[in-house]
Amino acid sequence: MATMRGSARLFRTVRPAFSQGQRRLASTGSGAGAKSWRPLVLGAMTAGVGAFGAYKYVWDDRKDMIKDLQSLAPQPVHAANAPEAQPSVWSGGKNNALYLWIHLKPTANTKEVAKVAAKLQKFVDQVVDPKMKDEDDEVLAGVGFGPNFYKQTGGSVKQDYTFAHRKGSLGDMPSSGGDVFFHAKCNTQSKLFELAQLLMKNMPAGSVDQAEDIYSFVFKNGRDMSGFIDGTENPADDESRQAVAVEPSTGGSYVITQKWIHDFKVIDSEKEKTTEAWVGRTRADSMELSRKSITSHVARMTGGNAYNQKKKFEMVRQSMPFGTVTGEAGLFFIGYCASPDNLNFMVDRMVGAGGDGHSDDIMRLTRNSKGTYWYFPGAAELQKLSN
Numbered sequence: 239m240a241t242m243r244g245s246a247r248l249f250r251t252v253r254p255a256f257s258q259g260q261r262r263l264a265s266t267g268s269g270a271g272a273k274s275w276r277p278l279v280l281g282a283m284t285a286g287v288g289a290f291g292a293y294k295y296v297w298d299d300r301k302d303m304i305k306d307l308q309s310l311a312p313q314p315v316h317a318a319n320a321p322e323a324q325p326s327v328w329s330g331g332k333n334n335a336l337y338l339w340i341h342l343k344p345t346a347n348t349k350e351v352a353k354v355a356a357k358l359q360k361f362v363d364q365v366v367d368p369k370m371k372d373e374d375d376e377v378l379a380g381v382g383f384g385p386n387f388y389k390q391t392g393g394s395v396k397q398d399y400t401f402a403h404r405k406g407s408l409g410d411m412p413s414s415g416g417d418v419f420f421h422a423k424c425n426t427q428s429k430l431f432e433l434a435q436l437l438m439k440n441m442p443a444g445s446v447d448q449a450e451d452i453y454s455f456v457f458k459n460g461r462d463m464s465g466f467i468d469g470t471e472n473p474a475d476d477e478s479r480q481a482v483a484v485e486p487s488t489g490g491s492y493v494i495t496q497k498w499i500h501d502f503k504v505i506d507s508e509k510e511k512t513t514e515a516w517v518g519r520t521r522a523d524s525m526e527l528s529r530k531s532i533t534s535h536v537a538r539m540t541g542g543n544a545y546n547q548k549k550k551f552e553m554v555r556q557s558m559p560f561g562t563v564t565g566e567a568g569l570f571f572i573g574y575c576a577s578p579d580n581l582n583f584m585v586d587r588m589v590g591a592g593g594d595g596h597s598d599d600i601m602r603l604t605r606n607s608k609g610t611y612w613y614f615p616g617a618a619e620l621q622k623l624s625n
């Protein structure tokens with residue numbers, strides 16, 4: 239998936255900082271790695287003034303390394319002073335993701351809940367020490383709010399982002415609602431579990447009505463569980479990811495989340511050619527079909543069935559497979575956009591409400607069990623909620 243391409247890119251810039259010894263030192267802090275340097279440091283100090291240079295060398299080296307580690311966090315590449323987005327929004331993917339979907343009780347104090355949500359980065363830093371994080375345990379997180387909740391906290395948005403229930407000939411898209419949604423990515427799943435625990439523990443007492451935490455994983459190097467490569471056409475470089483995902487004047491992002499449960503009987507029994515026609519790409523290597531149906535997923539999403547169709551709208555998709563073999567499994571769909579217009583265009587075209595009456599054939603192999611839209615405020619907007 240392109241989100242993985244993004245993360246690979248991020249890691250490539252940082253990796254040279256992790257020569258073997260350095261890496262051990264960075265990830266263990268005052269533990270074993272730091273101890274292995276201690277005799278060197280003590281020896282250098284007792285050897286007099288000349289040796290002080292050696293000590294300084296070690297310390298400078300360590301400072302440089304910490305700086306390199308800090309650069310793991312996504313750095314904005316758009317115009318100087320442009321409002322920043324939250325870390326989850328346009329950064330690349332990791333091996334695992336957490337989706338924590340919370341519905342509050344009508345009696346919940348929304349301002350108090352918003353204060354907890356606005357401290358998200360502090361909870362992330364509690365789970366992984368920011369000075370010691372490396373590519374294995376770095377967590378990139380963000381929080382979004384449902385329209386009613388955000389209004390009640392005094393937040394404002396440029397565009398309405400209410401998700402209407404959609405009925406389709408190949409299945410419905412329910413509007414499940416929700417108040418607060420956390421998205422976090424990490425290469426270590428247990429860190430995401432710790433984060434979810436911490437967030438739930440810190441919710442004001444008696445405020446949560448229902449919540450669901452879903453943990454997803456990279457499957458077969460970036461394939462959806464239907465076997466198709468997911469993310470081929472995702473915006474790949476940082477600049478285009480920001481342009482597509484971030485509303486430039488606020489740093490905010492409009493987000494769709496949908497839980498899709500796959501029908502493995504269909505996936506396992508249909509001919510490969512049939513499922514390829516449904517998607518509009520080949521299964522083995524994601525080659526676009528030169529001739530495809532207007533009902534294929536690619537044709538629905540781009541706006542037409544021409545080969546290499548000019549895209550009407552784009553989205554930064556960060557969806558990942560989830561589930562169990564004995565229960566339900568499928569795709570947790572999450573997409574970030576600068577405007578809800580992009581989202582509406584795509585979901586309408588999936589359910590036959592895009593003007594031409596056609597539905598999306600991908601809905602023949604999967605069923606949407608819940609879904610809604612969120613607004614992920616820009617970093618500064620989120621900070622305001624903590625007051």
Ligand code: HEM
Nearest residue numbers: 462466467468469470471472498536539569571584585604
């Ligand atoms: C279980 C549900 C879904 C599955 C299995 C799925 C799978 C895929 C696959 C295999 C591709 C082709 C490769 C690629 O470019 O990534 C694709 C493309 C795409 N999908 Fe989905 N998708 C699902 C739902 C959705 C939804 C709900 C949306 C939007 C709301 C969406 C938006 C897109 C977009 C924008 C593209 C790129 C089209 C292009 O530019 O060629 N997908 N999807």
